[in-house]
Amino acid sequence: MGVLGVDTGEVYDRTAAVYAPIAVAVFVIVVGAVAWFTWTGRRRSVPRGPSEAHGFEAGYAAVIAVIVAVLVIVSFHEQGRIDAAKASPVARGDVRVRVIGAKWNWRFEYPALGISVAGRPGVPAALTVPAGRAVHFEATSLDVTHGFWIPSMRFQRQLFPAKDVRFTLTFPRPDVIDSGECSMFCGLGHSDMRFQVHILSPAAFDAWAHR
Secondary structure, X not given: OOOOOXXXXXXXXXXXXXXXXXXXXHHHHHHHHHHHHHHHHHHOOOOOOHHHHHHHHHHHHHHHXXXXXXXXXXXXXXXXXXXXXXXXXXXXXXXXXXXXXXXXEEEEEEOOOOEEEEXXXXXXXXXXXXXXXXXXXXXXXXXXXXXXXXXXXXXXXXXXXXXXXXXXXXXXXXXXXXXXXXXXXXXOOHHHOEEEEEEEOXXXXXXXXXX
C-alpha cells in the first residue's frame, strides 16, 4: 500500500501552529514597542546617540532574520512533503482518479475500475475515496480555468484547459465532505459547481469499486 499520500489539512494545521504564535508574539512586541517609545519619547529631552541607535537596529534586524529563517524552513519542509507525495509512484492499494471540470459540473473517472461519476442538475458529483490510502489525482478542465477546492482539507488546485495537474492526497478517516466546490469564478453557473467527497473504509471502498 502506498504511504506517501498527504493529509493536507494536517499539514496546514501543523504549519499554522508554528505561524500563529510567532504572529501573535510579533504583534504584541510591535504594539508594546510603539507604546513604549511613544511614552518615553515625550519625556526624553536628549536624543539617542548614534551607537545606541545602531545597536538597537542591529538587534531587531537579527530577530527578524531568525523569525524569517524559521518560517522559511517550516514552509519548505511541509511543501516538500506535498511535492514528494505528488511524485510518488502508484503502489498496490492506491487509487487513481481523473478529475474533469467543465462548466458547470465535475466528472470523476477511475481508469483502473472502469467507473465514471458525474453530477447532474440539483445533484452534485460524488468523489468516492478510501480512508488511509494514497489517492493519485490527474485533473484538467475542458473549457475555462476551474478550481478544485476542498476547504476542510485546506486544499486547492487550479485546473487549466488542455493541461493535466497531478497531486496526491490521503483522506484520514471515513466521512462525508459536502464543501467541495470550484474556487475560481467560471461563469453564471459557478455557484452550482459543487461536489461531495465520500470517504469510505478500505473494505467499504473495495465493495463500492466492485459493485
